[in-house]
Amino acid sequence: MTFDWEFNHLGMMVIDRDEILTHYQSIGLGISVGPQPLLPYTEGEGEITFFRELEGDPISHKYKTGGVHNFKDGQSQIGNCQLEIYPMQPGPGMFISRYLEKKGDGINHIAFNTNDIEKDTQYFIDRGCELVFNVTINGKTIENYIDTRLHGDLMISLRPNADDWEKSWRKNNESHPMVNDWSFLGLGICVDDLESASDYYSHLGYSQLNEINDRKEWGITYQDYSVSKILFELVKAEDSSIYSNSLKQRGEGVAELIFEVSDLKIEIDRLVGKGAEILQISDDNKMVSMGSGAKGNILTRLVQKT
DSSP states (O other): OOOOEEEEEEEEEEEEHHHHHHHHHHTTTBBBBBBBOSSOOSEEEEEEEEEEETTTEEEEEEEEEEESSSBOOEEEEEEEEEEEEEEOSSTTTSSHHHHHHOOSSEEEEEEESSSOOOHHHHHHHTTTTEEEEEEEEETEEEEEEEOOOOOTTTEEEEEEEOOOHHHHHHHHHHTTTSOOEEEEEEEEOSSOHHHHHHHHHHHEEEEEESSOOGGGGEEEEEEEEETEEEEEEEEETTSSSEEEEEEHHHHSSEEEEEEEEEHHHHHHHHHHHTTOOEEOOOSSSSSSEEEEETTSSOEEEEOOOO
16 A cells, blocks of 8 residues: 555643643743644534444544634644644543553554545555544544554554645644754654564555664664654664663553754754753764653654754
């Protein structure tokens, strides 16, 4: 399959949204620039269908769409990457609440826009993945969550192509003067079994970029995949690696955001000046991992643009 998708956002489930937004802004990482958009801004009737538990029966909720905008801030703009930060209560209720109960705050999905959401959803179902969340407006699907968590604990969210309203909202966010001039490259995803994870990602049709390799200074073995130009770096980490805290708290899952920057030294100096911690610098001084995970359990890796 050719994944001719456009990256939309990352989804982080948390208990205290304001705490996470404040933390990222305080260390110069992400800027809270505006409200979460309605999807899409269309008058009519919406319906959300989700599973109370992953093995349970679906529950549906209908609601009116359009109208007054919701001005509750729900996202952090990190360079050209939107990080949707969504508050939930851990415990029984639905699968995302169970996720929080088991793993705590963290990224649990990545969203893409697709030309054919029904076709691409069926592609994953045919490969043994389940549809766990569906949103419609006026009977038309505007979002599906696909359970691709078997290795790496990361779901795929699919949405139709962005309309003019959403595109203008994105452009406004990225133009904010406090937003970093960073380009989102992808994710570092910790896995327990690198070979099994590699087989699974290949089964899903993701593009393999290299063979299994070592990054000894980071204390990891890794293999890179991509989906529509977004890097998925599968990481098998030693206990002494910078990923050890994330693994202890959450086990498998997204442990790191990866960005390309035009001047790595300037970015390091700026972030350190705001209290961010340097965890690892590559021997060639072209890559650094920063300790941004005091809230949200996510590290940040910056790579020097070539």
